[in-house]
Amino acid sequence: MSDKGKTTGSDKPKGKGRADTGLKVKVKTARGRTASSVRWLQRQLNDPYVVKARKEGWRSRAAFKLIEIDEKYHLLKPGNRVVDLGAAPGGWCQVAAKKTGSTPGNPLIVGIDYLEMDGVPGVALLQKDFLDEDAPAALMAALGGHAPDVVLSDMAAPTTGHHKTDHLRTTHLCEVAAAFAVDVLRPGGAFVAKVFRGGTENELLAMLKQNFAQVFHFKPPSSRQESVEMYVVARGFKGRQEAAEDGRP
């Protein structure tokens, strides 16, 4: 068998000027493993947030993004009701349940994803496409009809590799999430959503500014630098009446 392309733990960067990648774990190529899957595995194994998430019992490294957003903007309070859009595998649900004190006896969090995911204590889960017409009603029913304090969306469309298409699809998810938030939030509530670099599209940004007292863009330190994602954070929902008086149609 040829060793061509094979990397091992003992491999050292060769040649002057070659950057030290800082990698601790190198992944061997193997039959059936593509170059991109080797890169992905290598990145996972060497990502301090992946290691930390595993150690601390978070379902995903994404949990740290919500922790960092909340440390900066103080959105999740004990007793809050929260909707988590695009919840799988459940890191944000875990963080939200912990911060709000949600319990299986009195669940305050509802998560939705079209992917199957393991249950999270204190979280009602819907396996469903959020873009389905009946999804908003199903989410509200799961919250017992109570208006949420916070709507979170970490939804991302599966990437096609075509930047413009990926951008448009994720922007669409963000727009639908924002419209849902404005329809259901209690006054004073908050909305967080993943957007692509460049921030929120003008029309959506104007809509958020009209409906919320404050709107920010934030890239949490745990979000990979090379990733185009960032988050829009809108705080202080004005309420449907007040926003309407502000000129909303």
Ligand SMILES: C[S@@+](CC[C@H](N)C(=O)[O-])C[C@H]1O[C@@H](n2cnc3c(N)ncnc32)[C@H](O)[C@@H]1O
């Ligand atoms: C980045 S992951 C979310 C990670 C999650 N915040 C966590 O902490 O584990 C994005 C999720 O959005 C979900 N998603 C994308 N579009 C969706 C849609 N239309 N309806 C429901 N879920 C969707 C994907 O299935 C995926 O699980």
